[in-house]
Amino acid sequence: MKRVxxxxxxxxxxxxxxxxxxGPTTAEEALKPNLWTILxxxxxxxxxxxxxxxxxxxxxxxxxxxxKCSGGKTELMLLIKKGIVTGEGSKNVIVRIDSSxxxxxxxxxxxxxxxxxxxxxIEFIKSLQGKKKLTVGYTPDKMxxxxxxxxxxxxxxxxxxxxKACKW
Numbered sequence: 337m338k339r340v341x342x343x344x345x346x347x348x349x350x351x352x353x354x355x356x357x358x359g360p361t362t363a364e365e366a367l368k369p370n371l372w373t374i375l376x377x378x379x380x381x382x383x384x385x386x387x388x389x390x391x392x393x394x395x396x397x398x399x400x401x402x403x404k405c406s407g408g409k410t411e412l413m414l415l416i417k418k419g420i421v422t423g424e425g426s427k428n429v430i431v432r433i434d435s436s437x438x439x440x441x442x443x444x445x446x447x448x449x450x451x452x453x454x455x456x457x458i459e460f461i462k463s464l465q466g467k468k469k470l471t472v473g474y475t476p477d478k479m480x481x482x483x484x485x486x487x488x489x490x491x492x493x494x495x496x497x498x499x500k501a502c503k504w
Contacts, residue, residue: 372494379407385501389494390415393484401470401486403461403494405502412457413446414484419476420449427452430473430481433464438471449477458504464491 375388388404399417404410414429421427427445429452432438443452452474454460464470470486 372490374494374497376497381407384408387494387497387501389498391486391488394487395485398482398484401472401484403457403491403498405498408502410457410461410498410502410504412454412460414443414452414472414474416450416452416474416476416482418482419479421445421452421474421476422449426455427474432471434467434469438473443474461491461495461498464488465495467491 372389372391375390377386378384379386384407386404386406388402388406390400390402392400397417400415402411402413402415404413423445425445426442429441429443430438431441441455443454445452468487468489470488471483472486473481473483475481
């Protein structure tokens with residue numbers, strides 16, 4: 337039930353921010369852990385393509401990851417569902433790709449505390465190509481460390497769209 341609620345919430349948000357959406361068309365399709373929801377739009381200032389790919393964590397309850405091109409700028413962000421991270425500037429995020437050694441990185445915090453942005457999004461996205469699993473840890477306020485796991489085996493599909501739109 338939680339999976340369906342999360343999916344419905346994601347679809348409602350998708351419709352609110354995009355003209356065209358490709359991706360899951362049924363709740364059953366959306367429950368596949370490696371299925372990206374892709375949102376497309378046109379930038380009203382320059383008519384450039386805006387692309388956002390959103391992937392739910394494998395447990396469907398802790399949040400998601402998004403890769404985005406908007407206004408020629410590439411972003412990779414964690415969408416935090418469990419807890420709010422407060423403060424200013426950057427926060428430590430622990431990242432592990434497949435079975436490699438986990439590394440700590442500084443990611444930038446959104447003002448609302450529900451998103452963490454990779455400081456080097458293009459480099460990070462490129463490092464994920466051909467990989468299967470992304471594990472990310474962060475510590476929200478007044479909570480223990482939270483971990484999100486993503487099946488990124490289909491990441492090349494969104495990367496092609498974002499890199500083309502952002503011209504890299």
